[in-house]
Amino acid sequence: xxxxxxxxxxxxxxxxxxxxxxxxxxxxxxxxxxxxxxxxxxxxxxxxxxxxxxxxxxxxxxxxxxxxxxxxxxxxxxxxxxxxxxxxxxxxxxxxxxxxxxxxxxxxxxxxxxxxxxxxxxxxxxxxxxxxxxxxx
Numbered sequence: 001x002x003x004x005x006x007x008x009x010x011x012x013x014x015x016x017x018x019x020x021x022x023x024x025x026x027x028x029x030x031x032x033x034x035x036x037x038x039x040x041x042x043x044x045x046x047x048x049x050x051x052x053x054x055x056x057x058x059x060x061x062x063x064x065x066x067x068x069x070x071x072x073x074x075x076x077x078x079x080x081x082x083x084x085x086x087x088x089x090x091x092x093x094x095x096x097x098x099x100x101x102x103x104x105x106x107x108x109x110x111x112x113x114x115x116x117x118x119x120x121x122x123x124x125x126x127x128x129x130x131x132x133x134x135x136x137x
Contacts, residue, residue, distance in 0.1 A: 003095050008088065009053045010095050017044050017051050018058040025061060025078045032076060043076075048101060050092050052079065059083050062092040068101045074109040 003010045023040045026032030035043075043063065052060030062077035074096060079088045096102060 001095075001099065003091075005091060007054060008091075010092060011051050011053070012048055012095075012099065013051075014044060014049050016053075016058075017049050017061070019044060021058045022051075022061045022076075025080065026076060028081075029078055032078075047075075048096075048099065050095055052088060052092060054083065060088055060092060062089075062096055064096050064099070064102055064107075066102055066105060068105070070105055072096075072102045072105040072107045074107050 001012050019037065019041055022044070023035070023037045026035055026040065047063040047065050050062040050064075051058055052062075060077075060079040060083065063075050064072050065075065066072040074093075077089055077092055079092075097107070
């Protein structure tokens, strides 16, 4: 699937993931800083990936691991620093939440920050593990 907003594009086509860029973006985070590129390659292969582009440049990423029936783990939402503050992380979450393979599943994530962003999507919980309610089960 693809979503467009102004000059931006989000795609779930795994073949469009620029693994080197995702590795670099994650290396600058507290949660992904120690992942070798081989791990990033494997996680991309096993996830529904959401790649954010500005023109030909990948500037963001998010992913979901799901059974497509009851459970989805949301992970690794990251946007290039120069593009932050424009609602692009929120847009990635909107695309994840609306994806047909994920919609209606209980979504969970683990994070130390951005709780306000995730609460807008129905997440609640303690300071690290957050979860949406189970829908339509």
